Amino acid sequence: MTWDDDATGDDRREPRSRPSAREVLLQVAGYLGLVTAVVALVVGAVFAVTVWGVAAKPGGFAAPSAAGRGAPLPPVTSSTSDGDADAAARTEAADDPNAVTGSEVAPLVEPEPEVEAAPVVEGDWLSVVSDATGIPARALAAYALAHVAIAAEEPQCGVDWTTIAAIGAVESGHGSHGDSELQASGQVTPKILGPALDGDGVAAIHDTDGGALDGDATWDRAVGPMQFIPSTWEQWGADANGDGVADPSQIDDAAYAAARYLCASGPMTSPEGWRGAVFSYNHLESYVDKVAGIANGYADALG
Structure with missing residues (x-):
């Protein structure tokens, strides 16, 4: 008997014998092995895609770098100083400074030297960011102005207001x-x-300022909202508010000095550079991690 009764000549197939039980089992095992291999390939591919996708995301299998992500430059406007207003009033009062009245000559009004107007953070930005982050508006203004000032002074540094604010939060709330x-x-x-x-559980730093800043003529103490020790303030202190005094207890001065100090470590535009700069502020990795978490929380609050 053939498999095809109509087949003739060379087209006929040889009679096919019934496979043994062993052969059937081997065939079934082969099919099962093939199916298992295909399933394994599919599962492996899905797993590989999943791992690749998650690892490429911050917070996935690849641990995110504990560093500040940064924030845009805050918007500022120029303020008008009282001196400018007084000069304008005096100019308006003298309609014609060269006018002659009888035998008297009206005094000439000497022009006031031009003074560059101090930048002021835009009120709308302050209100929105303060509400979103919980940073008091007055403190936020100091951090924002420090960001603006240091960006102009050292554009390669990359420190921003979120990092300065995070340090202010940790150091003094x-x-x-x-x-x-x-x-x-x-x-x-x-x-x-x-x-x-x-030296009792802390570093031992003998007095360096005669107690002028910290009131202690024996040992130094950290001072102000950004916690500068007197010797460090001597080097990095700044008069950011223009009152003629560099004061570590004045937050504009202290925030700007902190930005200058951080930038002295080099660019903060990479995770390594950022961590190195913050570590220079306080030599504890846990401190750096804490500042990073707070800084990124501020950035996240803005969406």
């Missing part, structure tokens, strides 16, 4: 540590003073 309060002037009262650096 934005000038609210203990009984201290941040005034509208930017002054923190009473002064925020750290413990005496007398």
Whole structure:
């Protein structure tokens, strides 16, 4: 018997014998092996795509770098100083400074020297960001102006207001540590003073300023909302608010000095550079991680 009764000549197939039980089992095993291999390939491909996709995302299998992500430059406007307003008033009062009245000559009005107007953070930005982050508006203004100033002074640095604000949060709660309060002037009262650096569980730093900043003529103490020790303030202190005094207890001065100090470590535009700069502020990896978390929280709050 053939498989095709109509086949003739060379077209006929040889009679096919019935396979044995062993052969059937081997065939079934072969089919099962093939199916298993295909399933394994599919599962492996899906797993590989999943791993690749997750690992490429921050927070996936690849641990994210604990570093600040940064934020755009805050918007600022120029303020008009009282001196400019006074000069304008005097100019308006003298309609014709060269006019002659009888035998008297009206005094000439000497022009005031031009003074560059100080930048002011836009009120709408302050309101929105303060509400979103919980940073007091007065402190936020200081951090934002420090960002603007250091970006102009050292554009290669890359430090931004979120990092400065995060350090301010850790160091003093934005000038609210203990009984201290941040005034509208930017002054923190009473002064925020750290413990005496007398070597008892802390570094030993003998007095370097005669107690002028920290009130301690024996040991140095960290001072102000950004917690500068006197010797460091001597090098990096700044007069950011233009009152003629570099004061570590005034938040504009302190925030700008902190930005300058951080930038001295080099560019902060990479995770390594950012961590190195913040580590220079406080030599603890846990401190760097904490500042990174707070800074990124501020950035995330803005969407």
